[in-house]
Amino acid sequence: MSSTTAPSSSVAAGSADASGARRNSKRPKYSRFTQQELPACKPILTPGWVISAFILVSIVFIPIGVAALFASRDVVEIVKRYDTDCIPLSERNDKVKYIQSPGNKTCTRNITVTKHMKKPIYVYYQLDNFYQNHRRYVKSRNDAQLRSNGSSDDVSGCSPEDYSNGLVIVPCGLIAWSLFNDTYNFSRNNQQLSVNKRGISWKSDREHKFGKNVYPRNFQNGTLIGGAHLDDSIPLSDQEDLIVWMRTAALPTFRKLYGKIEQDLQENDVIEVTLENNYNTYSFNGKKKLVLSTTSWLGGKNDFLGIAYLTVGGFCLFLAMAFTLVYLVKPRQLGDPSYLSWNRTPGCH
Amino acid sequence: MSRPKIRWSKLYSFSCIPLRRAPRHAQVGQRGYSRVVHCNEPDNPEALQSNYRGNYVSTTKYTATNFIPKSLFEQFRRVANIYFLVVACVSFSPLAPYTALSVLAPLVVVIGATMAKEAVEDWRRRKQDIEANNRKAEVYGKDHNFHETRWKNLRVGDLIRVHKDEYFPADIFLISSSYEDGICYVETMNLDGETNLKLKQSLEVTSSICDEVSLEDFKAIIRCEDPNENLYSFVGNLQYSGKEYPLSLKQILLRDSKLKNTDYVHGVVVFTGHDTKVMKNATDPPSKRSKIERRMDRVIYVLFSTLITISFVGSFFFGTQTGRDLSDGKYRRWYICPSDTTVFFDPRRASLAALFHFLTGLMLYGYLIPISLYVSIEFVKVLQSIFINQDLDMYHDETDRPARARTSNLNEELGQIDTILSDKTGTLTCNSMEFIKCSIAGVAYGRGETEVERAVAGRHKDSDVESFEIYTDASGQGQVVDTHSYTRHVKGFNFEDERIMHGQWVNEPNHGIIQKFFQVLAICHTVIPEVNNQTGEIYYEAESPDEAAFVVAARELGFEFFERKQMSLSMREIDFEKGTKVDRNYELLHILEFSSTRKRMSVIVKSEEGRLLLLSKGADSVMLERLSKDGRSFLSDTRSHINKYSEAGLRTLVIAYRDLGEDEYRIWEDEFVNAKASISAERDALIDSAAEKIEKDLNLLGATAVEDKLQKGVPECIEKLEGAGIKIWVLTGDKMETAVNIGYACKLLRQGMKLIVITLDALDENHEKDMDKEAVVKVSSEAVRNQIQNGISQILSSKETAASFGLIIDGKSLNFALKKELEDSFLDLATRCASVICCRSSPKQKALVTRLVKVKTGKTTLSIGDGANDVSMLQEADVGIGISGVEGMQAVMASDFAIAQFQFLQRLLLVHGHWCYRRIAMMICYFFYKNITFGFTLFWFEAYASFSGQPAYNDWYMSFYNVFFTSLPVIALGVFDQDVSARLCLKNPLLYQEGMQNVLFNWPRILGWMCNGVGSSVIIFFCTTNAIIGQAFRGDGQVADYGILGVTMYTCVVWTVNCQMALSINYFTWIQHVFIWGSIAFWYLFLVVYGFLTPTLSTTAYMVLVEACAPSFLYWLSTLLVVVSSLLPYFSYRAFQTWFKPMPHDIIQRRRKWLEISENKSVNKNEKEDSGELPARVKNKLKHLEENLRHTRS
DSSP states (O other), X not given: OOSOHHHHHHHHHHHHTHHHHHHTOOOOOOOTTTTTOOOOBOOOOOHHHHHHHHHHHHHHHHHHXXXXXXXXXXXXXXXXXXXXTTSOGGGGGGHHHHHHSOSOOEXXXXXXXXXXXXXXXXXXXXXXXXXXXXXXXXXXXXXXXHHOGGGTTOOTTOTTTTEETTEEOBSOSHHHHTOOOOEEEEEETTEEEOEEOTTOSOHHIIIIISOTTOOOBSTTOSSSOOSOOOOTTSOGGGOHHHHHHHSOOSXXXXXXXXXXXXXXXXXXOEEEEEEEOOOOOTTTTOOEEEEEEOOBTTBSXXXXXXXXXXXXXXXXXXXXXXXXXXXXXXXXXXXXXXXXXTTOOTTOO | OOOOSOOGGGGOSSOSSOOOSSOGGGGTTSTTOOEEEEETOTTOHHHHHHOOOOSOOOOOSOOTTTHHHHHHHHHTTSHHHHHHHHHHHXXXXXXXXXXXXXXXXXXXXXXXXXXXXXXXXXXXXXXXHHHHXXXXXXXXXXXXXXXXXXXXXXXXXXXXXXXXXXXXXXXXXXXXXXXXXXXXXXXXXXXXXXXXXEEEEOOTTTTTOOSHHHHHTOOEEEEEOOOOSOTTOOOEEEEETTEEEEEOGGGEEOTTOEEESOSEEEEEEEEOGGGSXXXXXXXXXOOOOOHHHHHHHHHHHHHHHHHHHHHHHHHHHXXXXXXXXXXXXEXXXXXXXXXXXXXXXXXGGHHHHHHHHHHHHHHHGGGGSOHHHHHHHHHHHHHHHHHHHHOGGGOBTXXXXXXXXXXXXXXXGGGGEEEEEEOOTTTTEEEEEEEEEEEETTEEEOOOOOHHHHHHHHHHHHOOSOOOOOOOOTTSOOOOOOGGGOOSOBTTBOOOOTTTGGGGGGGSTTHHHHHHHHHHHHHSSOOEEEEOTTTOOEEEEOSSHHHHHHHHHHHHTTEEEEEEOSSEEEEEEEETTTTEEEEEEEEEEEEEOOOTTTOEEEEEEEOTTOOEEEEEEEOHHHHGGXXXXXXXTTHHHHHHHHHHHHHTTEEEEEEEEEEEOHHHHHHHHHHHHHHHHOOSTTHHHHHHHHHHHHSOXXXXXXXXXXXXXXXXXXXXXHHHHHHTTOEEEEEOSSOHHHHHHHHHHTTSSOTTOEEEEEOOHHHHHHHGGGSOHHHHHHHHHHHHHHHHHHHHHHHHHHOSOGGGEEEEEEHHHHHHHTSHHHHHHHHHHHHHSSEEEEESOOHHHHHHHHHHIIIIIOOEEEEEEOSXXXXXXXXXXXXXEEEOSSSOSXXXXXXXXXXXXTTHHHIIIIIIIHHHHHHXXXXXXXXXXXXXXXXXXXXXXXXXXXXXXXXXXXXXXXXXXXXXXXXXXXXXXXXXXXXXXHHHHHHOGGGGHHHHTTTTSSHHHHHHHHHHHHHHHHHHHHHHHHHHSSSBSSTTOOBOOHHHHHHHHHHHHHHHHHHXXXXXXXXXXXXXXXHHHHHHHHHHHHHHHHHHSOHHHHGGGTTIIIIIITTOHHHHHHHHHHHHHHHHHHHHHHHHHHHHSXXXXXXXXXXXXXXXXXXXXXXXXXXXXXXXXXXHHHHHHHHHHHXXXXXXXX
């Protein structure tokens, strides 16, 4: 009797129904996917590719850099720092005390236009060393409350500026509370230059983030006054200064749009700025600047982009040339058959 | 039940398991030997008292109750997971920079997935256990009958009956069997992988107790050793009817071995369940982790310390800045209202705030430690395993077995193998012996060509290596017959020679000798024939496949052995002159058994004519010196044939016979019987010397050559693997000669290689007898030490490359070489040799050698084997590969990968291993890169946000970073990337060096990628901020706020990491394109969709792309600038590298096109390259390349 009953019986079964066995075969099915033979492009860093890539980058980058630089040069930008100048000499020892004391803090500065400025001329205030991106600060707002009257009682996350005298503050939170409150008035040759303050905020903010039927309530009523007061009769969606302010800045030095002057300014025009220096940046040594700027298609004045483009483009051009030089001086034998023979060890097929 | 009247034990005049001198029976009853078994009365109160474990077996890792806690514990042994748990807990506090959900969800998914995997695996084990526990066994009940019961219900002391072809349910003491003398045959394949049958024999006193009635009175007590794992010893005694009988392993049937050729046995359960020797041997399969994964853990530590460092830096600055908010009693940054705040921002308790902030930082920069890395890697590895399983080139048609990756943990380890430790039988060879040639009366017969001959012939053709003459045909016709044309293949027989086949031998000049030769083959053996009743075919049960091959060969040539009775053998000889079959009976007088010291076996038979014959076969070394003066007429021819055969890798035996005189036999028989009857310690020696006296003056008949057939493609595979720089060690239980022959056959050893042989054989014969054990150990150890030292000095003095040395060591010497004091020098010697063969090694030694190599060299080892005796080796090695061949599934079950043939190893290693290594290494590096890039932009932003913990991005951008915007490309990299095609991988085994030397995952490379990440983050942050912040962001005067900066930076990050991916991969299928560009496109899509959600949900992202960014040129231009400039360093580096210091795969890639063209060419005409001779320049290049690799590694 065969001792190997189990295997022999399985063999018998297999041979009895060969097609059945075939069907049950564990043979993997062929597909280009499972055999890892999908058609593929296999890029190699050949000298040709490398050099052309570098040249391509430089060809694209250098013109962009030049264009960006030109755009930036076209922009006329006037920056006037006034935080120290607007404090009377006698008070400069203790600026914080000055700024916190009540009283008129009006101050007049003159700006000379260096170059012809085409309208619209954007008026910015620039603050420095002001951490609008501080975690405590950024989170201290309530989007729901800003958006609709229905949730005006929702002040979660706004502490400590959530309740004042037991009543809900609208808009709540530190951001709104610290609203910038310097004001600027421009005049040229004693003629008032009107500053258009409409449309300085993002449209979506006005329409969707700040409600048309949400009115300031109980704002800046507490013991500590932060910044600007708001007109209780104007809905938040129209309080564009607030809307601009509440788009928190990314970095501690930032500009925010104050308004637009919709007139051209000629070269050598002297602009008299009457500003109310109310905002306290002195306690944290922040600078305050007034900026007048035109824009180009690229935005404001910033040479960085143009220079960076030129640098990268130039660097690539340099590399391309260096590689080409090496290639010409010491060419590599790309098709050298001798490199191959070690690949063909005998007896493997 | 009738019992056949044959006493098989007579066949085995020598005991299979020789009694050891001075057994330790004296120790019985003492410590360590305290087990008491009350046979046949398991309900005996004393037996109940001892309370031995039941036969229930459980191999599962978990139980239903402890699964949750235990597997959770297992999970949290991973450092990273603990970190994530802590983070998840803290994320519920106000410390969290973002929502708790986004932290917790990935952790739950990761842990849940791994736990589910564990559960499924354990469930499978449990099902196996249930199957085993519920097998049927027959137990002797109180009513004196046998009843069926389940395995798990067996108790110690139960009397059971086991039938033919059943497994033993426990370790059993053999009482009696269906044979009168109480013998039985067992197959221990599951224990040691040996397929041959082993003989067990009951004590004489119990062998007659074999029916229900007599069993009733069988009451005895066994006192024996406590459960232990030693398979090869058993100490105990039986107290029966007032007497004590010593027990040995001969009476013990081990669980999981199988009863063969015996109708039934009766036995008493001695060890049950987990106490059985096989279970004691079963160690938990060690969970293996790949080197890359272990190094990854260390990288995680590095990242972790980076994380802690930057969190600390962050909290330090945060603390000082917060503290400064209150200076001289005044609050500086009044706008964050420091006067009325929580502890987290309180300037009065700044250090406490800093401490809390530290936790915030840990969470914020947690992106440095990619939690999704683990999930992605697991996922990728599973897909890689599927590719391995699905590979058609690793599918074996004949056995219908595809390759199988049993674990997915070790895919990349396959690409880093330094040393392969291979079993021989069944792994390199097919484990089937084939009779292929013979030399009879000085004439060589057999036209078959062996693998070795083929290999040598092939080598002779295309190389200048000194050739040696290949024997093909003695008559000089030189005609090579294709063996494959042989139509009817008989297992064990591959002989072809028309001169003696089909009865043609009668026409040969020496036909008388030829007849005798085959008669010896048909009679001189211990094979048991089994006639299949239905077909009339005869199966042979042989102790070794060699013997079976001889008997089969004799049958095929017309000498059919068909019956063995107790005292006689019958063979059927076809008389070709008359054309009839003649039955011849031989009276079997004695069998002088084979043993490794005697190296021969003989039978003494009486023919029908009354002639007394001694028929003998044995190794040439012992046989040729025993020839009579007249019997050596064709000695020199035979000897030269034998030499040629063994050069061809065949196993040879010399066949001889002798006529015995009646008187001589009488005298000798007395002495021999006396020797057998003696019970002194020298019994074996007496028998040996008695046998020696009659085995002399032999007449030479000829020699046989049996091929232990190599598996297909083994030499090529080994050559390939050696070409890849992998060292191959062969660990075999075989004799040295066989092992060496096979070594030559599979090109492991080459002609011209110097062999260093370490053996204790010489010592054995001279000393062992007259020295006590300790002295023997000392002398042996000294001898091994000397031989090792000699070997080393031989190599050192030769000044040649190590490639020309081969080390061969036998099992006994290995025992000493593996001792603490010698292992270092042994390893030193072994690593200097190109190939190492350890013969006569036990499973334990195999494992020890594996461990030695693994631990001492620190390199990655791979073990490959097919039998249960290889299990420990497979588990010990870094990677265990099981050959799913004929020898059961034990090895496969213990392996990490299973393949059907050894030759598939080259594809598994050189293709899949190489790819998987590359993929995983690159994937991990890239993962670190992308998360560092992302994490560090957060950090730079923090530096400009007074380290307050405000993330630069919207919460949901961050949560989706690892999920949607960067995960799929990296998975595609891990699954699909190929540096070169499979064909080129195999063609250029040198490529494998990349993995062995770990050039893709060494510290410089990892740190390089990290620096690249930091660099990218610097470029991204500073370019973006400088470009867009400050001035008007668009032509309409709007400036960029926090939300816009976040979007711009994030856009740059997504573009950069995805383009970086596109730059680093070598293989673009549509999948890669879809994933990479799709991820980028998805980011924009996400922004649009997210931006349309109500502002209370989308907060800073509301309409940000559509309204703010998209219309701005600055946004697009800065994206372009940032992406190009952050990719520039890597691109330039790669350009320089491929140009000036190319890595192997770069060269091959570059040559790829050329290769393809040249390949087509060389098909047409034989080009110069085909000569195989490497031009000097190329050799230099190759050498240089290797040095570079080595250099990079160190």
